[in-house]
Amino acid sequence: MTTPLAIENLSMRFGAVTVLPDVSFEVAPGECFGLVGESGSGKSTILLCVSMLLSGWEGRIAIGGRAVRDMSLMERCRSLQMVFQDPYGSLHPRQSVRAALSEPVRIHRLGDVDARLEQVMTDVGLPVSFLDRYPHQLSGGQRQRVAIARALILEPSILLLDEPTSALDVSVQAEILNLLQRLRAEKGFTCLMVSHDLAVVDYMCDRFAVMQHGEITEILPRSAILPNAATHPYARQLIDASIAYENAM
């Protein structure tokens, strides 16, 4: 199997400021890979580069061995999809759930629109009747499910998740995390997920990278969290702080 996602010497600048000097890592097939670290360290920027929502970067990003730069927009959309942090901003307010979900199916001429819509609603645990609702008629968690449904309807091989549950309360977070784990097992896609919560990373991810100032300080397996097996001082500090935060401040 080829590597689903490989990032080599990725660098990104905004004007005179280098946000990502030189980032490289690979994600294994079916893996959920976490990105954690300092606020402003470039986690969201990496996802934006991978998805080509930012294009001014240098280096090489490949999905299944194909450079994302060489892919057409259509091909890229079928290979990777992104779920953003904010379930309120990510859906068009005047677009019904049906419209939001059928648009990509039609653009990519997949056919069988109704059957696909029903299937994806069932996959994300929403009643099919919700297809005729508008975003303001849904709770935050339901909107995030719709955003995930829209990302999954093209059956991408890679899902990019930017803090997918940080705007949600813990009970809804639990529903979304369970959903992602179940779908990952069923459909076998690969995930790259940004999170501030190491408990979520421990639950979801196999490995994770700890970032600071645009650089990866260390890549660790999930099992390194509880005993704090990190060696880089910042990674150690972050894990210690997270464990302390969970137990008592």
Next chain:
Amino acid sequence: MTTPILEVEDLTIRYRGAPQPAVQGASFTLGRERLGIVGESGSGKSTVGRALMRLLPTAEIGAARMQFGRTDLLTASERQMRALRGNRMSMILQDPKFSLNPIRRCGEQIAEACLAHERMSKRAAKDRALAMLEAVQIRDPQLVYDRYPHQVSGGMGQRIMIAMMLLAGPELVIADEPTSALDVTVRLEVLKILDGLVREKGIGLIMISHDLNLVRNFCDRVLIMYAGRVVETLDAAELDNARHPYTRGLLAAQPRIGGSRDPLPVLERRPEWTRPMEGTA
């Protein structure tokens, strides 16, 4: 508890055109302490916060009492409210980026807030703004000063809002998810700043959050809201002994470091949960 800063009795809020009130019969008092409000998405937490600031143009607010110091928040004129907001009472909003002006540099907006509160030169206002950015742990204040809101990360936007709030020296701060976009180490620093305000300046702090670790460890007391009602009030240290099934369900749904990877328990919501627990104040 010390003399209350804020007293709220039987607060009911209905958005225009909504079939049901978004908040119903909420009562609580706030002293010089940290009061947490937790509850699921849509339970009415932000609505309570905005009602206290009277920032709800499309809603009807009713209450037996809503008293902030000597001001009756139910009858205060819009002019009186304008004088209070951003001065004696401040709110850190849930979506920091939407509360900043998108076409002005972040630092200029803070400096402008300085000038609104105190007479000082432009130069002094800029220095003050830079100092505030440093106080909220922004590593390169000059760089962030010159950026537009869309050019800062989620966590930076939140800290810029906190910096603006700090300038005013308020007596009551309502913080709506103030740290959810921050990494844990910066989060602890920001909480320390808020804590300092309560301890040293004696402010009252309302902390709206769905982070149970945060309210357990950082707050003094916690209100639990469900479907627009306050269903339980607890000492924060007693959170793990909560009795309401909704609160217990929330605690169980939280993943933990080193915990099991089995599906997380999710809430089975029950209609009777909207009734407050007997014996909770």
